[in-house]
Amino acid sequence: MLGTHPALLQFIRYVIAGGVATAAHIVLFHLVAWKVFPSLQANDYAVRFFGLKIREVNDYSRARNSMLGNVIAFVFSNMVAYLINIFWVFERGRHSLLVEVVLFYLVSGISMAIGTVLMGLLIRRLRLLTTFAFGANLVAAVMINYVMRKYLIFQG
Incomplete structure (x- = not known):
């Protein structure tokens, strides 16, 4: 059935590839937020689930550190996304x-x-939990990337 709908199959592959890249991003972000640029709070899900010992920082430092951690995670997870996209989802050329x-x-x-920027604002202005602010960051990125990759970067 999916063979007759190549666009649907491609989108399903894109979602799976995006899930893998997003998982890489989430893991890297949380590792950096835990060990390199402290930005996790006691209420964050990863902290509670894994029983992580964290260093408390003020909201200004938490916002800055979470943004730095997001950039680091982006560089690596985006390479994961690129590789999966060229080998499994889209055609190069x-x-x-x-x-x-x-x-x-x-x-x-x-x-x-x-x-x-949205993540930093949500933390600074609304004092949102780092986990939720990070989720808003991911939603904003996903909304833009599929269309741009499909119609601007790859051959559909």
Whole structure:
């Protein structure tokens, strides 16, 4: 049945690939937020679930540190996304490899920047839990990336 609907199959693959890349991003973000740039709170789900010992920081430092951690996680998880996209979801060939990688990171970078600013604002202004602010960041990125990757970067 899916063979007759290649666009649906491609979208399902994109969702799976996005899930893998998102999982990589979440794991990296939380590791960095726990060990490198402290930005987790006692109420964060990862802290409670894994019983992590954290260093408490004020909201200003937490916002800054979470944004730094998000950038670090982005660089690595975006490479995971790119590799899965070129080997399993989309067809390469619209651009040279270098242009394709630059466009991929540019589009992802713009959506990540929008999401990261949103995350920082939600923490600073609304004092939102880091986990929820991070989730808002992910939603903002997903909304932009599929369309841009499908119609601008790859050959559909």
